[in-house]
Amino acid sequence: MSLDPELLAILACPEDKKNLIYVAEDQVLYNPRLQKAYDIRNGIPVLLVSESREVSDEVHERYTQL
Secondary structure, eight states: OOOOHHHHHHOOOTTTOOOOEEEGGGTEEEETTTTEEEEEETTEEOOOGGGOEEOOHHHHHHHHTO
16 A cells, blocks of 8 residues: 555654655655654554654665665
């Protein structure tokens, strides 16, 4: 499932208020500055700081190379 481009254009990280990268294959929105991922569940982005998860350097590299 993909997210609407208009929705992606207005979504921002709840921590630093900047743009997120959409990683369709993992169904996450990713903040490369903080190395945090926000899951997308049933097509709905879960943009809660308490629900975010830090990603490894390896995953960070993969996400930023897409």
